[in-house]
Amino acid sequence: MKKLLIFITLALTAISTYAQINTKLDSLHTVINSEVNQTKRGLEEQITLINTELKANKEQQQQALKSLEDSAKSIIGDSLGGVRTQLSNLVEKEVSALSSLIKAQNKEMAKLNGNIVSLKDQLDGNLTKMNSQLDSLDSGLGDANKQLETTKLSSELARQDIKDNVLYLLGAICIILILIIVVYWLTHKKHSTAQNEIADAKTHLEEQINTANADFAEKLLEAMNKLPKPGEAGDTSKNPEDNHGLILDFAQQIATMENNIWHLSKDDGVRKRIERATKNMRETFKTLGYDMPKLLGTEVSENQIIQIRKRREDTSIALGKNMIIRVVKPLVLFNGKPISGQPLVDILENIEN
Secondary structure, three states, rough: OOHHHHHHHHHHHHEEEEEHHHHHHHHHHHHHHHHHHHHHHHHHHHHHHHHHHHHHHHHHHHHHHHHHHHHHHHHHHHHHHHHHHHHHHHHHHHHHHHHHHHHHHHHHHHHHHHHHHHHHHHHHHHHHHHHHHHHHHHHHHHHHHHHHHHHHHHHHHHHHHHHHHHHHHHHHHHHHHHHHHHHHHHHOOHHHHHHHHHHHHHHHHHHHHHHHHHHHHHHHHHHHHHHOOOOOOOOOOHHHHHHHHHHHHHHHHHHHHHHHOOOOOOHHHHHHHHOOOOOOOHHHHHHEEEOOOEEEEEEEEOOOOOEEEEEEEEOOOOOOOEEEEEEOOOOOOOEEEEEOOOOOOEEEEOOOO
16 A cells, blocks of 8 residues: 555656646747747848948949949050050151161162173173183194194004014024024034133123123113103093003013023123113103012012912022012003913922921
8 A cells, every 4th residue: 555655656746747847848948939039030130231231342342343444444545555656656767767778779789780780791701702712722622632643653653663673682682592502503513622612602692692681671671761651642642551562562571681680690780780771661660550560589478369380499498488580471560450460480499398
């Protein structure tokens, strides 16, 4: 029973308490609503005031922009007017300067035209003089060609005379050699007491032959010196290759004379004469554009292009060495190039092991 009473008491207490709370909540809700309404009204009033201020500011800004635009238009108009004035002044100045410049150039052109006319007259006079000079040159060239033909004919005749002289001299040398052989053959059958006379005659004949060779070398040098040098008769008078045959004949004669005096003493007068003449002939070759290297008495190198006809062993020279003792066919160069083919020689060598 007590428990029931206590429960009822507690329930009544809770009901009364809930009622009081609801009452307080209703009053609190009413207060909040009134505060919210007041705040809302205040905000609406502030918004209205702000809108009013914004409209006033907008109108002020529009007025300021309009005044600024008006002032800018007036300033720009004034500036454009000044620029137009300055541009017109500058254009007038430039036009006047160009006009004066054109006038000055027109004067210069007039002077140039006068100079051109005078130069044209001078050129016409010079061309007339040149034409007359060319006519005189043509006639002079005709005379020169005639002289060149005459020189060519004389050189051909001189070449033929030289060949004939060479053949005559060679024939004389051959006759002398035959006479030596005949005399030696005839005297060989005689008594031994005549051998000294034969030896003397042989020596005398050899001396005569050597003297004849020396005379022949000097005459050959004189004949070579008579050949026209390049440029003496004109570059077009004769082709240099036309002299190859004659130069090769001279070179062969030089090689033959050098072979004949090789056995003579270096102090021999005939040898000195012939060596002097052959040296001068080689120098004459160089003036004609030819070169005849001296091979006699030199050593054959490994890279040298040369043909060896005969080899003879000689222990008196250094081991492994060789020496040219006879030039059968000489080497002749024209402008640095061989025109005689490979030279042909005889050599002494020492190849003992």
